[in-house]
Amino acid sequence: QVQLVESGGGLVQPGGSLRLSCAASGTINSRYAMGWYRQAPGKQRELVATIINSGSTNYADSVKGRFTISRDNAKNTVYLQMNSLKPEDTAVYYCNAARVVTYWGQGTQVTVSS
Numbered sequence: 001q002v003q004l005v006e007s008g009g010g011l012v013q014p015g016g017s018l019r020l021s022c023a024a025s026g027t028i029n030s031r032y033a034m035g036w037y038r039q040a041p042g043k044q045r046e047l048v049a050t051i052i053n054s055g056s057t058n059y060a061d062s063v064k065g066r067f068t069i070s071r072d073n074a075k076n077t078v079y080l081q082m083n084s085l086k087p088e089d090t091a092v093y094y095c096n097a098a099r100v101v102t103y104w105g106q107g108t109q110v111t112v113s114s
Contacts, residue, residue, distance in 0.1 A: 002026035002103050004095045009108030012085055016112070020080040022095030022105055030073040032099045036080045038091035038110075045094065049080060063089075085112045 008020040020036065035050035049069035050058045057069055068081040078095065090112050095105035 002028055002097075004028070004097060004103055004105035006093065006095045006105045006108040009093060009110045011111045011113065013114050014085060014087060014112055016085050017081070017083045018085065018110060020082070020093055020095075020108060020110075022078045022080075024076045024078070024095075024097055028076065028097045028103065030071075030076075032097045034069075034071055034078040035096040035098070036069060036078075037094045037096055038089075039094070039107075040088075040091040043091075048093070050096075051078065082110070085110075087112045 003025045005023045006020060008018060010018060012018050030053050033050055033052045036048040037045050038048050039045040048060055048063055049067055051069045051071050066084045071078045091110060092107040093110050094107045097103045
């Protein structure tokens with residue numbers, strides 16, 4: 001059974017930091033491309049960052065220079081370090097694993113507010 005379990009969300013003040021984790025289990029392995037997406041209320045889900053097995057990364061323009069995606073293949077875990085958070089980063093953040101089939105986690109809420 002494939003599972004993606006996100007953790008690390010919460011409430012943070014503008015300018016603060018959070019680190020999201022996504023633990024993968026089942027048939028997901030290092031050959032999968034992994035990513036983080038987010039969905040704010042009333043908006044479509046959008047890509048935040050992706051990382052492939054070579055370590056190559058891709059970021060949305062809105063988070064470049066502030067967010068860093070990384071993966072630990074030994075732990076089958078992908079991370080999203082989020083710095084200099086802004087209120088517009090408030091959303092539910094979803095972990096994604098893709099190869100032939102795409103899998104999604106259940107999401108973790110990130111709220112940036114003073």
